[in-house]
Amino acid sequence: MTMRLDYLSIFPGYFDVLDISLLGKAVDNGLVEVHAHDLRDWTHDRHRTVDDTPCGGGAGMVMKPDPWGEAFDGIIGIEPDPSVHVIFPTPSGIPFTQSAAQELSTVERVVFCCGRYEGIDHRVIDYARTMWTVHELSLGDYVLNGGEVAALAITEAVVRLIPGFMGNPESLAEESFSPGQERLLEYPLFTRPVSWRGMDVPEVLMSGHHGRIAEWRREESLLLTRDRRPDLTD
Numbered sequence: 001m002t003m004r005l006d007y008l009s010i011f012p013g014y015f016d017v018l019d020i021s022l023l024g025k026a027v028d029n030g031l032v033e034v035h036a037h038d039l040r041d042w043t044h045d046r047h048r049t050v051d052d053t054p055c056g057g058g059a060g061m062v063m064k065p066d067p068w069g070e071a072f073d074g075i076i077g078i079e080p081d082p083s084v085h086v087i088f089p090t091p092s093g094i095p096f097t098q099s100a101a102q103e104l105s106t107v108e109r110v111v112f113c114c115g116r117y118e119g120i121d122h123r124v125i126d127y128a129r130t131m132w133t134v135h136e137l138s139l140g141d142y143v144l145n146g147g148e149v150a151a152l153a154i155t156e157a158v159v160r161l162i163p164g165f166m167g168n169p170e171s172l173a174e175e176s177f178s179p180g181q182e183r184l185l186e187y188p189l190f191t192r193p194v195s196w197r198g199m200d201v202p203e204v205l206m207s208g209h210h211g212r213i214a215e216w217r218r219e220e221s222l223l224l225t226r227d228r229r230p231d232l233t234d
């Protein structure tokens, strides 16, 4: 299966980065195909206007619905198709989680709608919901200037789960937040040299005793999780 990823944005250049690293390899291997689109290509005025003042007043500008609607018609089509998943990154979205990434990794087509300014006219989202499967997602409780960075983060979390993408799929199963895994933070990692600037790799990791190593790693994960993410231990 090839996953098709479309990105709608006034800064399509953000997505040039998808041509490099592992994601570039996934494109070369035909696992994913990436299409970035400039929303301004669906404007008709000299200034290629995509925003206007908010109805009801308030700070900043709101993205006009017209360019989005015409872009949807051109990129996705005018017939409803629930198999198309349209993602609106937004500060008011549902927190994006590993389980959401897992679900999205099985989808054949994802369209990211990257807003800017104060956001997108809500009718765009309402329209999309009549046509496709819509996800309003947030990366976390901090404020970005637009949806592009969130789209990139969601893309990486999803694509790495596509079967055949990662060299050793076993490593995926071990990761914290993976399905079936206890919700624990990962233990500290070490590699050679054994001694570095007066600091040594913990002896147990050099013992070759797999049972003790597993026990040490679990204990370290429990301590770290209790300290940094007590919410995961509920």
Ligand SMILES: N#Cc1c(-c2ccc3ccn(Cc4ccc(CN5CCCCC5)cc4)c3c2)n[nH]c1N
Binding pocket: 089, 090, 091, 093, 114, 115, 116, 117, 118, 119, 137, 138, 139, 140, 141, 142, 143, 144, 145, 146, 147, 148, 150
């Ligand atoms: N994913 C994700 C995000 C985003 C994100 C995603 C998409 C867009 C599109 C535009 N912006 C900028 C922006 C910033 C602040 C506000 C807040 N409101 C402003 C108006 C009055 C009420 C409050 C809105 C829009 C975006 C931010 N931020 N943080 C995440 N985890």
